[in-house]
Amino acid sequence: MWHSLNSPTFLITALFYALVAAGRKPVRDAKTLGLTIKQQGGNHFDVSGPGKFRAYVEIDKFLDQIDVIYIGNAGRAIKAREVLLSVWKESSGTSASKLRRIMYDVIQNDETVSVLDSIWKAREIDDGKHDSDDDYGDSYNYGSHDEGETDGVIEPTITVTRPPPGEEDWRFSDLRDKTPFGIGAAKMCLEYTEMENHFIKSFTFGRNKEDGKWLVINFGTGVISQVYSKVVIVRDGRH
Numbered sequence: 001m002w003h004s005l006n007s008p009t010f011l012i013t014a015l016f017y018a019l020v021a022a023g024r025k026p027v028r029d030a031k032t033l034g035l036t037i038k039q040q041g042g043n044h045f046d047v048s049g050p051g052k053f054r055a056y057v058e059i060d061k062f063l064d065q066i067d068v069i070y071i072g073n074a075g076r077a078i079k080a081r082e083v084l085l086s087v088w089k090e091s092s093g094t095s096a097s098k099l100r101r102i103m104y105d106v107i108q109n110d111e112t113v114s115v116l117d118s119i120w121k122a123r124e125i126d127d128g129k130h131d132s133d134d135d136y137g138d139s140y141n142y143g144s145h146d147e148g149e150t151d152g153v154i155e156p157t158i159t160v161t162r163p164p165p166g167e168e169d170w171r172f173s174d175l176r177d178k179t180p181f182g183i184g185a186a187k188m189c190l191e192y193t194e195m196e197n198h199f200i201k202s203f204t205f206g207r208n209k210e211d212g213k214w215l216v217i218n219f220g221t222g223v224i225s226q227v228y229s230k231v232v233i234v235r236d237g238r239h
């Protein structure tokens with residue numbers, strides 16, 4: 001589906017984006033956010049903060065990735081997206097601008113599960129068959145051959161790539177606009193100066209036998225026409 005650059009939809013969306021982008025700010029450090037970060041061995045970190053915030057993450061500097069094993073933000077006193085960027089800075093010793101991927105290991109959020117299931121169902125209809133245990137055999141490398149691989153992440157997988165400017169893909173839109181992980185990632189790109197050249201390049205997700213559903217958000221960088229739907233920009237929430 002194509003939209004003219006002069007269409008009301010495009011112009012309104014561009015205006016919203018410009019207003020939000022104009023308010024970008026640097027990612028605050030862990031101390032300012034009131035975070036306590038405890039290294040649990042290797043690159044694993046236990047993070048706690050205001051409003052009963054709690055997360056358990058792994059920092060992978062080789063893949064420029066945060067692996068979110070658990071995250072809870074019941075009190076909503078701070079924004080989970082800023083916490084992840086702050087923890088990345090603190091634990092990796094590099095800028096948030098270096099971040100390229102966020103992986104959520106065990107998806108239990110209802111909105112996200114619903115979106116993933118709808119995409120899987122659509123694929124099964126297109127393929128004319130259901131997924132089976134035979135689909136779960138091989139390790140999945142979500143990075144390129146030069147970027148390495150992650151063990152224990154197995155088929156079947158789907159990668160939904162950002163459509164070209166002017167085109168729409170309901171799968172990409174739903175992952176970005178209807179899941180807290182997608183909304184939070186889009187807002188990272190809009191709200192923080194270190195992420196001003198970032199955009200969501202693709203979503204990769206799948207299942208494994210032990211832990212259920214997982215999701216990787218892949219960021220691209222560079223000059224791109226950043227067009228976001230209103231729900232990403234104006235939805236009130238501390239994702």
